[in-house]
Amino acid sequence: MNETRWLDEREMAAWEGFLQASNRVARHLEQQLRDEAGLSHPQYEILVRLEACPHGEIRMTELADLLITSKSGLTYQVGQLERRGLVRRRSCPTDVRGVLAVITDEGRRVLREAAPGHVAAVRASLIDLLEPEELEVLAGALGRVGRRLAIDRAPG
Amino acid sequence: MNETRWLDEREMAAWEGFLQASNRVARHLEQQLRDEAGLSHPQYEILVRLEACPHGEIRMTELADLLITSKSGLTYQVGQLERRGLVRRRSCPTDVRGVLAVITDEGRRVLREAAPGHVAAVRASLIDLLEPEELEVLAGALGRVGRRLAIDRAPG
DNA sequence: TCGACGTTATTCGAATTTGAACAACCTGAA
């Protein structure tokens, strides 16, 4: 058991900044989407990912990985979206067990309407608060963090 | 209604990196704390904040603001911690409505035991993945983001 | 061909979170 390497002042500042920014940005976006588009952030993300897929469809497990959520959580949210007609399910042609989540025309329409307000909120809460160099560093550093943590992830 | 300013490539990279890093780091820490200390991250944060306060105590509303959570959510978590003897409540001497959350000796002990593992996880999932310059930039930029969003917050 | 083993999506119960409603209380200006 090694001696604990505590955080020094600048490490602490980075950590607290990261935590606080994560929380506040998340809250900001959640509220904006809820108010202006009637969607939760998880729901919005599902629509975004689906639209980016060929034919607007993808396997449930793959989608769960993209969204960094649990499979059961995705089942629930896709169920919500299906109820509202923004997504539908169809069974996978190559694997009887498989389910494809598919974005509907209505889903695309809702997404198209929600996107401008969402992008504005992302700018207001993060992007436009950063200098160009900061943006660059953030993209590089946090991209590395995400990729690093993506590796040693237990299956959900 | 202005034309939407969509995100360019580097802005998108920063945004996606931020989102993904937030999610993955949060998951990593949640699991580590649960496994090694039997605490959720919110609970750990409550203990940390309390210990940093004079006499290890603070008003509920102030604590909720520090933690960036709702008042009702805090009521619940403090209730959980009280059940386990890590925190106790006492009424505020200067305001009959007020309640002070107080960390107990047992709470301090549990926190002391949990801290090394938590710091190690924070290092492994974020801090030690960053170059010194990146750390500096992150602290500055995300600190600004947090402070900016702290201002226009609706009361909870 | 046949199992052993891993995958797939869902269901279930338990835990957690939120905002609204609420009762009780402070505060400051008239």
Add this chain to the structure above:
DNA sequence: TTCAGGTTGTTCAAATTCGAATAACGTCGA
């Protein structure tokens, strides 16, 4: 002093999240 208006912490119902358990299905080597 009074009282309108804001605060305080809790309770409540509803929504969401997670992991374990489950049933059904692929895959691969012997």
